[in-house]
Amino acid sequence: MKFADKMKLYRRQKGWTQQDVAERLLISRKTISSWENGRSYPDIFMLVQISDLYHVSLDDLLREDHEMINNYKEEHTINKRVDKIFVICYFLNIIGAIVTMLKPILPFRSHYSLKPVFTIISFIIVSSLIILVSYADWSKIKNKLGFWVTWLIITLLEIRLTFPVNVPINDNGIGYICGTLTGNVLVALCLTCTVWLFPQFKERRAK
Structure with a gap:
């Protein structure tokens, strides 16, 4: 039956x-x-x-019910794959946050030949962050308000520490400011996820 x-x-x-x-x-x-x-x-x-x-x-x-059993086996396989992707993206998330924070002080950051490299790194950071957020189990984060407050505080600290001064008010200057703000928000989200998703990272890595 x-x-x-x-x-x-x-x-x-x-x-x-x-x-x-x-x-x-x-x-x-x-x-x-x-x-x-x-x-x-x-x-x-x-x-x-x-x-x-x-x-x-x-x-x-x-x-x-062999169909049901096969369904659970397939679900288990998919969950294992999702856990591996989550762990990889967590590591990439940490590396991305570190690279982004160190970029302003790197002596070779403005070298023309390295711009494509930083573009690729930025793409990887954003992609891994999106996957990390989408694969996270938000029901396990009981204090969701704490998550958003942490993100806000880190974002404000990032802006305070790295926001450019004496930027000319023209198209280039406004574009630079918007880009910097976007970077600050993303780095803050990377760091927030690193802290708040660490228990899930440990749990999924151990499987």
Whole structure:
């Protein structure tokens, strides 16, 4: 018997509606309907809750439904890949933040031949930062206000320490100021993510 059929059977044995089950599991009725129609499967955490709710073992829930088992195997493989990408982007994020902060004091920073190199580095920094942010589990960051406050404080410190002075008010000057501000904001986000996502980095690296 497939998982979807078991979900219907267990529910009917209890005399519950889909809404009753949804309220007990703290999810939507549409999710229960999706499970019972075989359109989707619960995650492992929810599977344990279903097991407790109906007083059946996980083995009973999973047995015979090879499609469901293959789905979990594929999901596990994808999660492992995501964890590896997260760890790599975390390292790139740190390197990018350091390079960006040191760039103003590098003696060869303005050398014409190195401009393409810094352009590539900037692209890698932004790309790794976007991936890092998108792959982060934000539900694990309990103090989200603290994250944004940290970002704001570091951004203000970056602006205070690196913002250019005596820049002429013309198109070139305004462009330079905007570029510097954008760099400050990105570096501050890199540093903020480095601090706040470190627990997730340790957890995913250990897997």
